[in-house]
Amino acid sequence: MISIIDYTVGNIFSIRNALRYLGLETEVISKAKQVKEAKALLLPGVGAFDDAITGLENAGIVLELKAAIAKGTPTLGICLGMQVLAKQSEEGKKFGLGIIDTDVKKLSKERIIPHMGWNKVEYNNQLTDYYFVHSYYLPLINTTVGECCYGENFSAIIKQDNVLAVQFHPEKSGKNGLRLLQAFGEMI
Amino acid sequence: MLTKRIIPCLDIKDGRVVKGINFKGLTDEGSPLELAKKYNKMGADELVFLDINATEESRKTIRKTLEKVARQVFIPLTVGGGISQIDDVARLLDSGADKVAINSAAVKSLDLISKIAKKYGSQCVVISIDVKRAESDWQVFTHGGKKNAGIKLSAFARQVINNGAGELLVTSIDNDGVQKGFEVELYQSLKDLEVPVIASGGAGRKEDFLDIFRKSKVTGALAASIFHRDKLEITELKSYLKTNGVDIRYEI
Numbered sequence: 001m002i003s004i005i006d007y008t009v010g011n012i013f014s015i016r017n018a019l020r021y022l023g024l025e026t027e028v029i030s031k032a033k034q035v036k037e038a039k040a041l042l043l044p045g046v047g048a049f050d051d052a053i054t055g056l057e058n059a060g061i062v063l064e065l066k067a068a069i070a071k072g073t074p075t076l077g078i079c080l081g082m083q084v085l086a087k088q089s090e091e092g093k094k095f096g097l098g099i100i101d102t103d104v105k106k107l108s109k110e111r112i113i114p115h116m117g118w119n120k121v122e123y124n125n126q127l128t129d130y131y132f133v134h135s136y137y138l139p140l141i142n143t144t145v146g147e148c149c150y151g152e153n154f155s156a157i158i159k160q161d162n163v164l165a166v167q168f169h170p171e172k173s174g175k176n177g178l179r180l181l182q183a184f185g186e187m188i
Numbered sequence: 189m190l191t192k193r194i195i196p197c198l199d200i201k202d203g204r205v206v207k208g209i210n211f212k213g214l215t216d217e218g219s220p221l222e223l224a225k226k227y228n229k230m231g232a233d234e235l236v237f238l239d240i241n242a243t244e245e246s247r248k249t250i251r252k253t254l255e256k257v258a259r260q261v262f263i264p265l266t267v268g269g270g271i272s273q274i275d276d277v278a279r280l281l282d283s284g285a286d287k288v289a290i291n292s293a294a295v296k297s298l299d300l301i302s303k304i305a306k307k308y309g310s311q312c313v314v315i316s317i318d319v320k321r322a323e324s325d326w327q328v329f330t331h332g333g334k335k336n337a338g339i340k341l342s343a344f345a346r347q348v349i350n351n352g353a354g355e356l357l358v359t360s361i362d363n364d365g366v367q368k369g370f371e372v373e374l375y376q377s378l379k380d381l382e383v384p385v386i387a388s389g390g391a392g393r394k395e396d397f398l399d400i401f402r403k404s405k406v407t408g409a410l411a412a413s414i415f416h417r418d419k420l421e422i423t424e425l426k427s428y429l430k431t432n433g434v435d436i437r438y439e440i
Contacts, residue, residue, distance in 0.1 A: 011281075011286070013258070013281075013282060013283075013284055014258065014262075014284065014286070017258060017259055017262075017284070018262055020259075021259070021260070021262070046308075046309060046311075047308075047309060111382055112382055112383065112384060112407075113382075114310070114311050114354070115190070116190075116311055116354070116355070116384060117190045117191065117193060117233075117384070117407060117408075118190065118191045118193065118233055118437040119189070119190050119191065120189070120191075129191065129437040129439065131263070131264060133311045149189070150190065171262060172262060172263060172264050172286065173262070173263075174228070174231075174262055174263055174439070175262075175439065176439070177262060178262060
């Protein structure tokens with residue numbers, strides 16, 4: 001069972017759809033007790049950084065979420081759900097969860113922002129296309145396993161212990177995206 | 189590098205995919221779900237659904253179609269046709285749309301664009317603009333190409349972008365369904381815009397796609413009839429573009 005956190009900034013419909021298609025069971029949760037008991041957590045996200053953190057604060061699940069991730073609950077962060085795992089963001093004033101030891105920066109070197117469309121990610125010495133929609137990014141750090149370039153190189157996939165975080169949308173990335181979600185399913 | 193997008197468009201009327209020429213004389217092209225599945229399998233980069241009836245009844249039909257498609261197709265879905273208020277957007281997003289395309293309503297109210305962009309983000313707002321060539325510029329038309337909006341494309345594009353549009357889908361009414369190629373000059377005139385532009389209207393051969401990607405800065409090309417009628421397969425088109433040096437997503 002994958003518990004998808006509803007903090008009012010998610011595109012939950014598409015993610016549930018994709019997981020259901022893969023035969024992975026899902027539930028949508030928003031309470032601290034549910035976070036604590038979850039077997040696996042998924043942080044979706046489309047929208048603004050501070051709205052996302054406010055959503056988590058209003059649900060009263062910030063501490064429980066940090067604790068669950070620290071104790072080893074497999075966790076997948078997608079897009080904004082990846083960014084909230086970082087320390088803070090140039091997009092807002094609030095603090096992130098601080099699970100990933102970096103700050104979120106604004107893409108600035110390309111004329112067209114957001115970075116929207118299919119782009120190549122270098123992962124396991126292979127180039128794979130995924131679908132991106134974002135204006136902010138996590139820089140390359142020592143837990144970056146997938147790298148993408150849009151004006152600058154940034155983290156497309158970060159893997160540290162029980163946490164998998166991706167900047168693209170696997171639920172909208174065709175077969176490659178489904179494969180990644182399947183791989184998360186196998187972490188559980 | 190971002191890859192160029194190949195986008196099949198499904199014009200939907202009474203639950204069926206239809207296609208006309210210069211926006212007139214519709215023929216039946218098949219079932220939306222079957223066509224969507226086919227295009228997904230062949231490597232389409234996105235799908236666009238346009239409700240060309242845009243009545244209350246047809247909007248319900250398109251939501252049902254969308255839900256069915258969204259369950260089996262895992263690429264971005266854009267839906268347009270008859271969206272005139274923010275509640276319409278909420279319903280479509282809940283049915284599986286990733287973006288909405290606004291046409292006539294954008295001309296009527298720039299405020300609607302900013303409202304949607306503020307609530308759901310600019311990436312969610314595609315402005316679909318139908319144009320005909322006029323002296324030294326292009327004239328914007330609404331209501332399925334029937335009504336002259338009385339505004340030039342260059343001015344209108346600037347206005348919608350300033351109000352939060354994330355992407356422009358520009359259709360040449362003169363070239364629509366004619367299959368003689370995209371109207372290259374039209375897209376060249378939009379080269380300085382800071383949002384992605386999708387070319388639409390006129391694709392008839394794979395060379396037309398190469399031509400528009402080489403001669404303009406559009407990031408996507410949309411087509412309908414040639415894909416529906418198997419005149420050109422998406423896999424074949426993508427392989428051709430890749431061979432000719434266009435950055436394209438190609439996977440089997």
